[in-house]
Amino acid sequence: MPGSLPRSPDALGESRASSPDRPDTRGGSVDLDAIGVGFSRKAMAYDARLRTHPVDIWARGQIRRLVVDALRPGAAILEINAGTGADAAYLAALGFRVHATDIAAGMVAAIRQKIEATRSPESFTAEIRAYSQLAGVPGAPYDLVLSNFGGLNCTDSLGPVARGIAGVLGSGGLAVLVVMPPLCPWEHVQILRGHRATATRRWRRGGVLANIEGVGVRTWYHPPGRVAAAFGPDFRVREIRSLCLFAPALLLERFPLRHPRLTRLGMWLDERLGGLWPFRAMGDFCVITLEYRPRRPPR
Numbered sequence: 001m002p003g004s005l006p007r008s009p010d011a012l013g014e015s016r017a018s019s020p021d022r023p024d025t026r027g028g029s030v031d032l033d034a035i036g037v038g039f040s041r042k043a044m045a046y047d048a049r050l051r052t053h054p055v056d057i058w059a060r061g062q063i064r065r066l067v068v069d070a071l072r073p074g075a076a077i078l079e080i081n082a083g084t085g086a087d088a089a090y091l092a093a094l095g096f097r098v099h100a101t102d103i104a105a106g107m108v109a110a111i112r113q114k115i116e117a118t119r120s121p122e123s124f125t126a127e128i129r130a131y132s133q134l135a136g137v138p139g140a141p142y143d144l145v146l147s148n149f150g151g152l153n154c155t156d157s158l159g160p161v162a163r164g165i166a167g168v169l170g171s172g173g174l175a176v177l178v179v180m181p182p183l184c185p186w187e188h189v190q191i192l193r194g195h196r197a198t199a200t201r202r203w204r205r206g207g208v209l210a211n212i213e214g215v216g217v218r219t220w221y222h223p224p225g226r227v228a229a230a231f232g233p234d235f236r237v238r239e240i241r242s243l244c245l246f247a248p249a250l251l252l253e254r255f256p257l258r259h260p261r262l263t264r265l266g267m268w269l270d271e272r273l274g275g276l277w278p279f280r281a282m283g284d285f286c287v288i289t290l291e292y293r294p295r296r297p298p299r
Helices: 032-052 054-070 086-093 105-118 158-168 185-193 196-203 224-231 260-273
Strands: 076-080 097-102 124-128 142-147 169-179 208-212 215-219 235-243 285-292
Touching: 054 086, 054 142, 054 169, 054 235, 054 260, 054 285, 076 086, 086 097, 086 105, 086 124, 097 105, 105 124, 142 158, 158 169, 158 224, 169 224, 169 235, 185 196, 224 235, 224 285
Parallel strands: 076 097, 076 142, 097 124, 142 169
Antiparallel strands: 169 285, 208 215, 235 285
């Protein structure tokens, strides 16, 4: 996370449901105002890194491929904590119907610029909306809900998020959730360099306070099993796989430039071993794919 933590997740998709132009401060231990301000300030830097950093480009490509391969042409996608909308724009360009949400006004402004560039406002839309407040989201039911690169790590209350996602998915729909787990060897070995805070931050109870452009945002690290359990029996685990376990973690910004061959080898190993036990539950990120099969038909 940036600042005191070297790397940040994508912006949390939370806002006031009753007033879509102003973030809400409700959210228990989650400071939604801080999240909105911090990630709005960071919006300008996101797209630049996504275009230039080799591990970011590769990792995002892995998730996009997973989403595209799982859906029929023209399927409907809801992206929560969508950041600047890089993934949403990519998927919309492939012919999917995409609705992107985020708490940060700066992020949503960037998404709307991409919508204007595509000239497809009917199939690519955006709004400020809480991922804990998905009731009434336009366009439901969706075929897939995407939460990319650690958005869910900005909350310790996964149950309301799970219920909201269940409410907007059709039967057989998928939730693709990319979370930061407690085990990340790339971070843990930083203790050998004297960086104890970075090496142990994922293990701290109560989360850690990340510095997002001068704003403190609390972050929690979720084991994949805990995430799946929070979604309950109506969701079946289709796949869990690691991302950036062998490939360098995203906090190591200069490593891929200094060691390109080792980086490519790590990517190759991630692609082949990341879905296998015990590797799938550790890494910089874990990609959890859940299938919604409600035991009772929705009312």
